[in-house]
Structures are given as structure tokens and as C-alpha cells.
Amino acid sequence: MSGASTLSHARITRTGKRRSGGWTPWLYLAPALAVLGGLLVYPIYQLGLISLLEYTQAQVSGGEPTTFQGLANYAELFGDTRFWQVLLATVLFAAACVLATLAVGCALAVLLTRIRALPRLALMLAALGAWATPAITGSTVWLFLFDPDFGPVDKVLSALGLSGFAHYSWTYDRYTAFALVLLEVVWCSFPFVMVTVYAGIRAIPGEVLEAAALDGASQWRTWRSVLAPMLRPILVVVTLQSVIWDFKVFTQIYVMTNGGGIAKQNLVLNVYAYQTAFASAQYSLGSAIGVVMLLILLAVSLGYLRLLRRQGEEL
Amino acid sequence: MTPPRPRRIRRPWRLAAEAGALLIAAAVAFPLYWMVLSAFKPAGEVQSGTPRPWTLAPSLDAFRRVFQQQDFGRYFLNSLFVAGVVVLASALIAFLAATAVTRFRFRFRTTLLVMFLVAQMVPVEALTIPLFFLMRDLGGVVPGVGLNTLGSLILPHLAFSLPFAIWMLRGFVKAVPEALEEAAYLDGASRARFLWQILFPLVLPGLIATSVFSFISTWNDFLFAKSFLISATENSTLPMALLVFFKPDENDWGGIMAASTVMTLPVLVFFVLVQRRLVSGLGGAVKDG
Numbered sequence: 020m021s022g023a024s025t026l027s028h029a030r031i032t033r034t035g036k037r038r039s040g041g042w043t044p045w046l047y048l049a050p051a052l053a054v055l056g057g058l059l060v061y062p063i064y065q066l067g068l069i070s071l072l073e074y075t076q077a078q079v080s081g082g083e084p085t086t087f088q089g090l091a092n093y094a095e096l097f098g099d100t101r102f103w104q105v106l107l108a109t110v111l112f113a114a115a116c117v118l119a120t121l122a123v124g125c126a127l128a129v130l131l132t133r134i135r136a137l138p139r140l141a142l143m144l145a146a147l148g149a150w151a152t153p154a155i156t157g158s159t160v161w162l163f164l165f166d167p168d169f170g171p172v173d174k175v176l177s178a179l180g181l182s183g184f185a186h187y188s189w190t191y192d193r194y195t196a197f198a199l200v201l202l203e204v205v206w207c208s209f210p211f212v213m214v215t216v217y218a219g220i221r222a223i224p225g226e227v228l229e230a231a232a233l234d235g236a237s238q239w240r241t242w243r244s245v246l247a248p249m250l251r252p253i254l255v256v257v258t259l260q261s262v263i264w265d266f267k268v269f270t271q272i273y274v275m276t277n278g279g280g281i282a283k284q285n286l287v288l289n290v291y292a293y294q295t296a297f298a299s300a301q302y303s304l305g306s307a308i309g310v311v312m313l314l315i316l317l318a319v320s321l322g323y324l325r326l327l328r329r330q331g332e333e334l
Numbered sequence: 335m336t337p338p339r340p341r342r343i344r345r346p347w348r349l350a351a352e353a354g355a356l357l358i359a360a361a362v363a364f365p366l367y368w369m370v371l372s373a374f375k376p377a378g379e380v381q382s383g384t385p386r387p388w389t390l391a392p393s394l395d396a397f398r399r400v401f402q403q404q405d406f407g408r409y410f411l412n413s414l415f416v417a418g419v420v421v422l423a424s425a426l427i428a429f430l431a432a433t434a435v436t437r438f439r440f441r442f443r444t445t446l447l448v449m450f451l452v453a454q455m456v457p458v459e460a461l462t463i464p465l466f467f468l469m470r471d472l473g474g475v476v477p478g479v480g481l482n483t484l485g486s487l488i489l490p491h492l493a494f495s496l497p498f499a500i501w502m503l504r505g506f507v508k509a510v511p512e513a514l515e516e517a518a519y520l521d522g523a524s525r526a527r528f529l530w531q532i533l534f535p536l537v538l539p540g541l542i543a544t545s546v547f548s549f550i551s552t553w554n555d556f557l558f559a560k561s562f563l564i565s566a567t568e569n570s571t572l573p574m575a576l577l578v579f580f581k582p583d584e585n586d587w588g589g590i591m592a593a594s595t596v597m598t599l600p601v602l603v604f605f606v607l608v609q610r611r612l613v614s615g616l617g618g619a620v621k622d623g
Contacts, residue, residue: 058493065464309460
């Protein structure tokens with residue numbers, strides 16, 4: 020979006036209760052729009068453009084002219100079985116991460132409401148610590164915990180009688196590598212769910228929960244019939260936020276599986292796009308993957324928006 | 335029926351729940367404990383086939399390796415500088431933008447809000463490709479923001495932290511009563527005076543809570559640093575310096591854990607300092623969603 024065209028449309032309207040302010044809101048918005056226009060909207064346009072070109076190392080260095088390819092890059096991408104494998108892996112991995120994060124986060128939020136202040140503080144602090152840990156250091160630490168030679172996890176598992184886990188390499192097998200990344204992702208993202216849902220439960224009047232307890236409702240029944248319906252708006256936000264985050268997981272995969280795993284077995288779309296562009300210098304193909312991701316996330320966010328609207332949120 | 339009765343019946347359950355909570359807290363905190371512990375272990379104990387959950391001979395060797403050999407202090411300052419600039423700039427820009435979209439009615443207001451929301455979903459990693467070329471071209475025009483400079487990290491992070499910052503600040507700006515604004519204007523305050531001397535201090539707690547997110551996403555960045563700082567190692571940031579300890583033959587786990595500790599600590603401190611505001615601010619942002 021160019022600033023000039025939007026500015027020319029700015030017209031004083033007096034429909035709302037708040038002042039229209041003429042040019043003032045646009046003046047306040049100008050720095051934000053300049054930054055977002057130049058570094059977000061323009062790159063998105065460029066991403067789309069590059070995905071339609073032939074753009075490899077030869078074109079970047081100026082050795083060959085860039086040529087317009089139309090949808091040829093997309094045709095190549097959709098004809099490649101690897102792309103569909105990666106797409107499937109991305110969707111399944113994100114789904115598993117979201118489900119696990121929500122289950123852990125919600126269960127612990129309910130647990131927080133049942134306990135006294137001291138254990139609650141302990142759990143809160145531990146969760147805040149996991150929340151605050153940068154993705155990259157979280158990845159290195161979990162990798163070390165599961166290290167086949169020096170990590171404590173394999174030692175404990177084999178000491179418990181699971182001798183198959185002595186010096187077991189978690190990153191060697193495709194599924195245990197994904198499982199390891201999943202553990203790290205859940206560890207660092209459940210606190211957001213827990214804290215938000217806990218805040219939501221606290222906002223529910225105590226009488227409602229007391230009534231459920233007096234009626235002899237079980238924990239699960241209370242959650243299903245009382246808490247979950249009342250927390251629906253918060254659960255929607257938390258779920259979609261998790262979907263968006265987990266679909267975009269990059270650092271954890273990149274660091275823990277060393278750039279996508281052995282023989283690229285642990286690629287997800289984000290890492291795939293990056294590796295295609297920067298490791299193989301196929302910038303246009305990488306951009307095409309980026310566009311696919313962008314469209315999927317756009318669809319998710321539009322669905323999110325519709326849900327918010329349906330809940331009667333005023334923007 | 336008196337209230338204490340059901341509570342008394344449930345007491346063993348509560349004790350079990352509390353024991354469970356403490357166990358879970360210990361499990362959740364364990365990776366961080368192991369990170370700090372391994373950073374302080376002597377090299378022989380870190381790379382040992384029988385890892386123990388304590389050490390009797392704490393040593394600063396790993397930290398020494400981190401700070402001396404790898405020019406870590408410089409990377410630390412680089413990271414701090416990039417994150418600091420992004421936090422300050424995004425706070426100011428987001429404050430102005432949030433004021434515009436909450437305290438004024440104008441055409442395209444809703445469209446803009448929807449765009450700020452959608453912008454948060456953009457996969458940053460996919461945009462690395464066009465941003466790489468943008469930074470390369472910018473470097474020829476404006477020195478200081480091209481590839482290999484800290485500017486090439488600041489600008490994209492500013493752009494990516496703004497939509498969320500604006501979205502979250504909206505709730506805080508909204509919470510300031512309209513009457514206050516009317517009163518200020520009646521008392522003869524100019525728009526600028528109201529903005530900076532009345533609204534800004536009132537929104538400041540919210541700004542700080544918002545800053546945590548800008549700070550964390552910038553501090554944690556590893557992709558832009560990896561992609562845009564190709565040859566200028568003096569401009570590297572912490573994540574890059576951490577990856578140095580990953581070696582193809584044998585990882586220096588002591589060094590990795592010490593570097594991870596140094597990198598995690600500032601975020602933890604920041605987080606703990608603002609956590610109360612963070613939670614309430616997040617609640618506000620979620621409710622206003």
C-alpha cells in the first residue's frame with residue numbers, strides 16, 4: 020500500500036462518537052505504515068514476484084537475465100512428491116503440537132485453580148521460565164538432555180529397564196526426531212495457554228463452580244459442561260494462536276534436526292522454503308513455497324477473524 | 335449446607351493435586367536447571383557417560399571459553415543494541431498508531447485493524463528471501479542498513495513486531511477514559527500535549543508489557559542474523575555465537591550450555607520483572623481480540 024493513495028482517500032467522516040480528527044490519525048499512523056509498507060507489504064509483493072521468475076544463483080550474480088516463468092515454479096513444486104510429503108508432515112506436526120499444547124495447558128490451568136498459593140506459585144514460575152526461554156536455547160538444552168552419549172534421559176530410561184534406549188539417537192529416526200521437537204515446542208508454548216486459560220477461569224464467578232461441585236459433578240464433567248463453554252472465546256484465541264505458531268515452527272526444527280534432519284526427513288514447509296532458497300540457491304522455488312505457506316496462514320487467519328466477528332467483537 | 339464441608343472431603347485430593355503440581359513444576363524447570371548446571375560443571379563432567387544431577391566442583395571454565403574465545407561480549411552487546419533499538423522504536427511507533435486507531439474515527443480504520451491482525455500471521459521466515467534482496471539493494475543506497483550490518487536486523491524486526499504491538503496496545507489506549515481527553519482539551523491542552531503528557535504516561539505500563547514481546551522476538555532471532563550477516567562476524571548476534579560451539583566432530587556441550595545460559599538470563603529477568611503486567615495485558619489483548 021502506498022501512503023499517497025490512502026491519504027487521498029482520508030475523508031472526514033462523522034459517523035462515530037469519537038472525533039474524526041481530519042489528517043491527525045493518518046499523521047499518527049504514518050511511521051507505522053511506512054515501516055510496514057516498506058518491510059512487510061513490499062517484501063510480500065516481492066515474494067510473489069520472485070516466485071514467478073527464474074531466479075537462481077546465476078541471476079543473482081547477474082550472469083544471466085531474469086526471465087518470467089509464469090506458474091512454472093508452482094508446477095514444478097506441485098509435481099514434486101517431496102513437497103507433498105513436507106506439506107503433510109507440516110500439517111500433522113502442527114496438529115500434534117497444537118493438541119498436545121492445548122491439552123497440557125488446559126489441564127494445568129484447571130490444576131492451578133485447585134491448589135493453594137505456594138504450589139501454584141512454583142508451577143507458575145517454572146512455566147514462566149519455560150515461556151521466557153529463547154527458542155534457540157530451548158532447542159540446544161533439549162537436544163543435550165536427549166543426547167545419546169552425555170544426556171541424562173537415555174541414562175534414566177535404560178536404568179529403568181528400557182535397555183533399548185541406552186545410547187539411543189533420538190534425531191536419527193524420523194518419528195523420534197519429530198517427537199523430540201514436539202516435546203520442546205510443547206514445553207515452551209504450553210505456558211501461554213495455561214496462563215491465559217487460568218486467567219479466564221479466574222474470571223468465572225465462583226458460585227458457578229461451587230454449584231457444579233455441590234451437584235457432584237466430576238472434574239472432567241465440570242470442565243466439559245461448565246468451564247469449556249464459558250471459556251470458548253478464550254479457547255478460540257488460544258487455539259488459533261497455537262495453530263499459527265506451530266505451523267511456522269522454524270528454529271526448533273532447524274537447530275534440533277540440524278537443518279531438516281537426516282536425508283531431509285524432518286523438513287517442515289518453513290525450513291523447506293529456507294533451505295530451497297538459501298542452501299540450494301533456488302530462490303524462485305523457495306519463494307513459491309513461501310507463497311503457499313502465506314496463503315495457508317491467510318486462510319487460517321481469515322477464519323480466525325470470522326470467528327471473532329461472530330463472537331460479536333468490535334474492532 | 336456450610337461451605338467447609340465439601341472442602342474437607344476433598345482435602346486428600348487437594349494434597350495429591352498439590353504434590354502433582356510440584357512434580358510438574360520440577361519437570362518443567364528441569365531443562366533450565368540442567369542448562370545452568372551443565373554450564374557450571376567442569377568439562378569432564380559435562381561430556382561424561384554417567385551424568386549426575388549435581389556437581390561438587392563448580393567451575394567457570396565454560397563461561398571463560400564463551401566470553402574469551404568467541405568474542406561473546408561483543409555479540410552480547412550487538413544483540414542488546416538491536417533489541418534495544420527495536421523495543422524503543424516499536425514502542426513509540428505502535429503508541430502513535432494505537433492512538434490513531436482507538437481515539438479517532440476515520441475511513442479504512444477497520445480495514446487497517448484487520449490488516450494489523452493479518453500481518454501477525456505472516457510467516458516471517460518465508461519473507462527472508464525477498465528481505466535478503468531488499469537489504470542487499472538498500473545497502474547500496476543507505477549505508478548502515480545493508481547486508482552485514484546491524485541495521486539489516488533492526489529494520490525487519492521492527493516491522494514484524496509492530497502489528498502485535500499495535501494490536502496489544504489498543505486495549506491499553508482504549509482504557510483511558512474519553513472524558514479525560516475532553517477535559518484536557520477544555521483546559522486548553524493541544525493535541526500534542528495531550529498525547530505526550532497525559533496519554534503517554536497513562537499507557538506506559540502497557541507499553542512496557544508490549545515491549546517484552548518485541549524484545550523477546552528480536553533477542554531470539556537467529557534466522558535474520560544467519561541470513562543477512564554473511565561475512566561481517568563482528569556484527570554477529572548471540573544465537574550465531576552459540577552455534578559456533580556445535581562442531582561436526584564433537585559438540586562442546588559445556589560451551590553451548592554456558593552460552594545458552596548467558597542468552598536466556600536477560601529474557602528471564604525481563605520476563606519476571608514485567609510478568610504481572612504481561613499477564614493482565616495479555617488478558618486485555620485477548621479479551622479485546
